[in-house]
Amino acid sequence: MNDSLRESEAGLRTDQVCVITGGGSGMGLATAQLMTGHHVVLVGRTERKLDKAAASLRAAGITVTVHACDIADKQSVQDLARHAASLGPVTAVVHAAGQSPHMGSAEQLIDANALGTLYVNDAFLDVLEPGGCVVDVSSMSAHMVPGIALPRWAYPVARTDVHAFRRRVLRWINLFPRPVREGLAYAISKDFVVWLARNDATRFGARGTRVLSVSPGSFDTPMGDVEGDEALALVAGAPIPRLGHVDEIAHLLAFCVSERAGYLTGTDILCDGGVLAAGISPLRRRTGPQAPSEPASQENVDRVLVG
Ligand SMILES: NC(=O)c1ccc[n+]([C@@H]2O[C@H](COP(=O)([O-])OP(=O)(O)OC[C@H]3O[C@@H](n4cnc5c(N)ncnc54)[C@H](OP(=O)(O)O)[C@@H]3O)[C@@H](O)[C@H]2O)c1
Numbered sequence: 001m002n003d004s005l006r007e008s009e010a011g012l013r014t015d016q017v018c019v020i021t022g023g024g025s026g027m028g029l030a031t032a033q034l035m036t037g038h039h040v041v042l043v044g045r046t047e048r049k050l051d052k053a054a055a056s057l058r059a060a061g062i063t064v065t066v067h068a069c070d071i072a073d074k075q076s077v078q079d080l081a082r083h084a085a086s087l088g089p090v091t092a093v094v095h096a097a098g099q100s101p102h103m104g105s106a107e108q109l110i111d112a113n114a115l116g117t118l119y120v121n122d123a124f125l126d127v128l129e130p131g132g133c134v135v136d137v138s139s140m141s142a143h144m145v146p147g148i149a150l151p152r153w154a155y156p157v158a159r160t161d162v163h164a165f166r167r168r169v170l171r172w173i174n175l176f177p178r179p180v181r182e183g184l185a186y187a188i189s190k191d192f193v194v195w196l197a198r199n200d201a202t203r204f205g206a207r208g209t210r211v212l213s214v215s216p217g218s219f220d221t222p223m224g225d226v227e228g229d230e231a232l233a234l235v236a237g238a239p240i241p242r243l244g245h246v247d248e249i250a251h252l253l254a255f256c257v258s259e260r261a262g263y264l265t266g267t268d269i270l271c272d273g274g275v276l277a278a279g280i281s282p283l284r285r286r287t288g289p290q291a292p293s294e295p296a297s298q299e300n301v302d303r304v305l306v307g
Pocket of ligand 1 (some may be wrong): 070137
C-alpha cells in the first residue's frame with residue numbers, strides 16, 4: 001500500500017475523486033470497476049486485500065489508490081475524508097463497508113454499520129463537492145423487522161452523544177433472546193442507515209450535494225457466501241428466485257452517485273429481487289457459534305415484546 005500512497009501524495013490528481021468503502025471485495029470492488037474517469041480511493045481494514053483489489057482495477061485501466069481505515073473509528077474516517085480531499089474534488093462516496101450478523105457481535109455490528117455510517121456521512125458532508133453524492137449501503141434486513149422491534153426513538157441521540165445512542169440500542173437488543181440478537185443488531189444498524197440517509201438529505205442539500213441509501217437483498221459476494229444456505233433459502237420463493245449478481249447492485253450504486261441521478265436524494269432504494277414484495281419473512285437467521293440451539297423465530301421476538 002505504501003507505494004500507492006506515495007504515488008498519490010506525489011501529486012496524482014484527477015478531476016474527480018470517488019471514495020469506496022468496503023472496496024476490497026464484493027459490492028464495493030464491483031462498483032470500483034465501473035468508476036472510469038475517477039480517481040478511486042479503495043477503503044477497508046485489510047491492506048493486503050485492498051492491494052490485490054487495486055492491482056486488478058489498475059489492470060482494467062482504473063486510476064486507484066488505497067487507504068486503510070476502520071469505519072467504526074471516527075478519527076480514522078475523518079483522516080480518510082481529509083486524505084481523499086487532498087487528492088482532488090471528491091464527488092462520489094460509495095459507502096459499502098459493513099459486517100453481517102455472522103461477522104461480529106451485536107456491539108461490533110452497531111459500531112461498524114450504524115456508527116460507521118454516521119462517521120462517513122459527517123466527515124464527507126464537509127468535503128463533498130457541490131453536485132456530489134454519498135450512497136450508504138443498507139440491507140433488505142432493515143425492511144424486514146417489524147417497526148415495534150426497532151428502537152427508532154434512540155436514533156436522534158446519535159447526533160449528539162454516540163455513547164448514549166450505543167448504550168440505549170444495545171440495552172434494547174439485550175431484551176431479546178440471545179439467538180436473535182446479532183440478526184436484530186444487523187437489522188437495527190441497517191434501519192439506522194436508512195434513517196440517517198433520509199435525515200441527512202436536508203443538510204447535504206444545503207451544500208448542493210445528495211445522500212441516499214440502497215438496500216440490497218441477498219447478493220453473491222464474500223458476505224453472501226458467509227450467509228450461505230440461509231440466503232439461498234430466503235430467495236428461493238422470490239419473484240427472481242436467485243441471489244443477485246454483484247454487478248447488478250454495482251450498476252445501481254454507480255448510477256446513484258452519477259450526475260444522471262441528480263434528483264435522487266433522501267430516499268432508500270430496495271434491490272432485493274422481490275423478496276419483500278413476496279412477503280418472505282425475516283428473523284430466522286442462526287447467529288454466531290455462541291448461539292444456543294433454540295431456533296430464532298418471529299415467535300420468540302413476539303413473546304418478548306408481548307409478554
Ligand atoms: N452480500 C449481501 O447479500 C448483502 C445483503 C444486504 C446488504 N449487504 C451490505 O452490502 C455491503 C457490502 O457487502 P458485500 O456483500 O460486498 O460484502 P463484503 O465483500 O464482505 O464487503 C464488505 C467490505 O467491508 C469491509 N469492512 C468491514 N468492516 C469494516 C470496517 N469496520 N471498516 C472498514 N471496512 C470494513 C470489508 O473489508 P475488511 O474486512 O478488510 O475491512 C469488506 O471488504 C455491506 O454493508 C453489507 O452489509 C450485503
